[in-house]
Amino acid sequence: MRDMLQNINKVEGVIGSLVSTVDGEKTVHAFPPLFDGEHIRKIATTISGTIRQSSTADTPELLEMRYQNGMIITRMLRGGFLALLCTNDINMSLLTISLNVAKPKLEILLAESATISVNPDVVKNLTERMDKLKIAFIRQVGPVGEYLFEEILKKLGTAAFKDDDDLVDLVDLLKDEIESTVGKTEFINESITILS
Numbered sequence: 001m002r003d004m005l006q007n008i009n010k011v012e013g014v015i016g017s018l019v020s021t022v023d024g025e026k027t028v029h030a031f032p033p034l035f036d037g038e039h040i041r042k043i044a045t046t047i048s049g050t051i052r053q054s055s056t057a058d059t060p061e062l063l064e065m066r067y068q069n070g071m072i073i074t075r076m077l078r079g080g081f082l083a084l085l086c087t088n089d090i091n092m093s094l095l096t097i098s099l100n101v102a103k104p105k106l107e108i109l110l111a112e113s114a115t116i117s118v119n120p121d122v123v124k125n126l127t128e129r130m131d132k133l134k135i136a137f138i139r140q141v142g143p144v145g146e147y148l149f150e151e152i153l154k155k156l157g158t159a160a161f162k163d164d165d166d167l168v169d170l171v172d173l174l175k176d177e178i179e180s181t182v183g184k185t186e187f188i189n190e191s192i193t194i195l196s
Helices: 002-008 036-053 092-115 120-141 146-155 164-175 181-195
Strands: 014-019 025-028 062-066 071-077 080-086
Touching: 002 014, 002 025, 002 080, 002 092, 014 036, 014 092, 025 036, 036 071, 036 080, 080 092, 120 146, 120 164, 120 181, 146 164, 146 181, 164 181
Parallel strands: none
Antiparallel strands: 014 025, 014 080, 062 071, 071 080
16 A cells, blocks of 8 residues: 555655554554654644544545645545645646546455454564664664654554555664664664564
């Protein structure tokens, strides 16, 4: 699903995107690292609340919330919604075409993800690799690495770790905290080994 979001993000003027269930609980996103887990959760819950307050008959297919420097465009999906953070100069015609193509596929993926229960072996594997990444990071930055690691986890939102893409996002943020070029390279190389 993240691959589809990244394709939508290629439309000029789209900054980031997310797909969420109607309740805003299960969310997959493709936003730049500037947006932490808390920002994304707020976007999802705000849109979810807006949708639930309107009756089914009143809920529009496309919802635009305009702000001074941009807008949030929400496309209703069966079982959830797609939200896009865009600049004000977005080409709506081009975006509408992209959304019409993506909508059926996203609805299928959303329905599948709602029925999939979390596999405990996958969670254990992710946790083990996250612990290895933490050790590799501390090796490069010293004892302060434990604090920095936990702060970055808070930024991402620990509930967000569902697959390898989330670990890649974690590595991307961690590497930026390493000042030494050699240390950064060593950490990236070790991360590649851990994640492969």
